[in-house]
Structure formats: C-alpha cells, structure tokens
Amino acid sequence: MNGLDDKSRRDLFRGSLDVMVLAVLADGKQYGYSIQKRVRDASGQTIKAGTLYPLLHRLEADGLVQATWESDTGRDRKWYTLTAAGQRRLKTAAADWQAAFARMQALVLPALRQVTNHPAAN
Amino acid sequence: MNGLDDKSRRDLFRGSLDVMVLAVLADGKQYGYSIQKRVRDASGQTIKAGTLYPLLHRLEADGLVQATWESDTGRDRKWYTLTAAGQRRLKTAAADWQAAFARMQALVLPALRQVTNHPAAN
C-alpha cells in the first residue's frame, strides 16, 4: 500500500490543480505563496512554484481571477481574487470532479473485487 | 450545471485513463476496441482511439498487460490480459485516486459553501 511513484502521482492531479487554487481563493484574497501553503495544509498536495505561477497567470488570462500588486506589510505581493466567472468555474469543475469520481468508482470497485478473488499467476 | 468545455474535461481525466483500462481488464481478456466500449458503457467516459492504442502500448511496455494477436471469429484482434504487476498497479492507483478525491473534497466543499453564500460582484 505504498502508493504510486512521483510521476504517476503527478499525472493523477493533472487538471485538478486549477480547481484547488480556485477553491482556496473562494475564501478571499490571497497571494501566490499563501495559496501554495493553504493548498498544502488543506489537502496535503504541494503545488510547486514552477507550476503555481504560470497557473495563476493562466487563470488571470482566462478571466477567472483578478490580480493586483499591493504592499500590506511593507512587502510587495501579488494579490488574487476570484471573479464571478471564477466562481462559476469552481462550481462546474467541482461538479465534474464528483461525476468523474463516481464513474471511476463504478468501474474500479468491481475490478478490485475481481483482482482480490482471482489473482494473476504471471 | 452544463459542465466544463472539452478541454477542461479532458484534463480532469488526465492520469485516470490508465486505471480505467486496467480496471476493465481485471474482468478478463479484452481487445482494444472492446475496452473502449466497456469503459464508455461502464463510466460514460470515451477514450479516443488516438489515446487508447498508444496507452495500451505503454501499459505493455511497462509490463502491466500482456498482448497476443488471436483470431477467434476469423478476425485478427490484439487481446490484452492483466499481469500480476498490472493487478498491483490497479490496487495502488485506485487507492491513490480515493485519497486524491478525499483531499479535493476537503478543499472544495467548504469553498463551494463560501461561493454560494458570498457571490462575487465583478
């Protein structure tokens, strides 16, 4: 039960990192580094910096978030907020994730039973 | 509730198609075209031909499945069977998917509540 290697685990999360970031931003204004920490704390999933910042730029280009440079505590940070489009996207993506999981379960659960009852010899 | 566009939906499934194929093969010997149909019937998820066949070659190269050309009904088909390694992979991948989903839920469910209660103006 040691799980998959890094490569496989990475692919498992493909396409869901966006949703995680949008979810964190639903709580209110956040900047990149804090988003990274919050995702890690809440889900155990680490979004690498080389992934996060291009991802945020993409979300901004798609109009799902808005960004402004601000210095609250003497330090410049790029603050992101969800747009209405971002909120809509979060809802539909979450619903699709639920559906995807349900479909996955429908396929995988019976398969696991099969494998347990009739292991391969080779 | 019309869901995501094709592009987003595609990415949502990244890394899970392997698992679906392995799951179908847990039931017994299958060939590519029948795998495609079974996945679609059981999960509603269509694996495109341009995805499926390279995917099967990959699984074979990784030793997760074994392939043999056979002609049951006069027609040549490439039959695939799960190896023991493939069965192990199915188990670990399924477990990881469960875990990934749980993490996703931990992040997304509270976020959806937020979005519903406090919609954005912009």
Add this chain to the structure above:
DNA sequence: CTCACATATATCGCTTTACGATATATAAAA
C-alpha cells in the same frame, strides 16, 4: 454484387500541464 458502415488497430503532429532548475529580491532570524 456492391457500396456504405461498423469494427479494429495504428501513427503523427499539436497543445497543454506540471515540473526541475534557475534567477532575483526582500524580510526575518541567527
């Protein structure tokens, strides 16, 4: 019989995602 259609497998080029590596700069802590 022939022509259309479903079946069946395969490859190529393209786009996108996520990552590691790397760079830069500032605040905090030792």
Add this chain to the structure above:
DNA sequence: TTTTATATATCGTAAAGCGATATATGTGAG
C-alpha cells in the same frame, strides 16, 4: 552579517490526450 524563509518569475523538458489520418476487414442494405 550571513543564512534562511518568503515571494515571484521564466525556461526547457517530458508526457498525456487528442484530432486527423491511414489501412484493412467484416456486415448489412439495396
């Protein structure tokens, strides 16, 4: 002062999934 955490960014690379395309065979309609 020197290290460490914070903070953002870009570049090149690897891999997945897809559309397009190719090829060939079985099946059913006319």
